[in-house]
Amino acid sequence: MSLLSATIKTTVRASQVEVFEHIAPIDLTSIFKGYGLLPSVIGTQNQIGSWDTEGQTRTVHLSDNSSVQEMLTKYEHPHYFSYTVSSFTGSLRFLATSANGEWWFSGGSSGQTNIKWRYTFNARSFLAFPILWLITNLLWRNYMYQALQLSKSQIEHDVI
Known part of the structure; x- marks a missing residue:
């Protein structure tokens, strides 16, 4: 496990297929609302x-x-x-070369789905590492948690 990695988990009251098909193509503006110094997503293009x-x-x-x-x-x-x-144009460009996101979905009991989401930053240098560690562990994990809870709410609202 990387020191620049944040992992969160939750369970959603919906089938694995429904959860996957909602989250994989999700409208990023509907879940990434900003957190502290971290900006919100305002759109995608191309x-x-x-x-x-x-x-x-x-x-x-x-x-x-x-x-x-x-x-x-x-x-x-x-x-x-x-x-x-990759290709960060904001302040993260000084700290990270790229980041990797991974999502796992597994069927739980009674039509529920377990989700695991890991996000790992790749530090630009050993000097950037401590700052990126602070961002990952103090801000990014909460940013992810907020986005995952919004996703969960959307899915459970649509399914139930």
């Missing part, structure tokens, strides 16, 4: 087709006028998907 093919890319625009490039690196419906985030 995505061609559905977010369900390895190698698919898009530009994610943030509320601090920065952007990142996102590439889907693995897509195994309805169990797992991963992506790489």
Whole structure:
């Protein structure tokens, strides 16, 4: 496990297929609302087709006028998907070269789905490491938690 990695988990009251099909192509603006110094997502651009093919890319625009490039690196419906985030144009460009997100989905009991989401930053240098560690552990984990809870709420509202 990386020191620059944050992992969160939750259980959603919906089938694994429903949960996966909601989260994998989710509208990022509906869940990334900003947290502390971390900006919200205000839109995506340059995505061609559905977010369900390895190698698919898009530009994610943030509320601090920065952007990142996102590439889907693995897509195994309805169990797992991963992506790489790179080409940071905001302040993270001084700290990280890229980041990797991974999502796992497994069927729980009574039509529930267990979700595990891990996000790992790749530090630009050993000097950036302590600052990136603080961001990962004090801000990013909570940013992820907030986004996952919003996703869970959307799914359970739509299903129930």
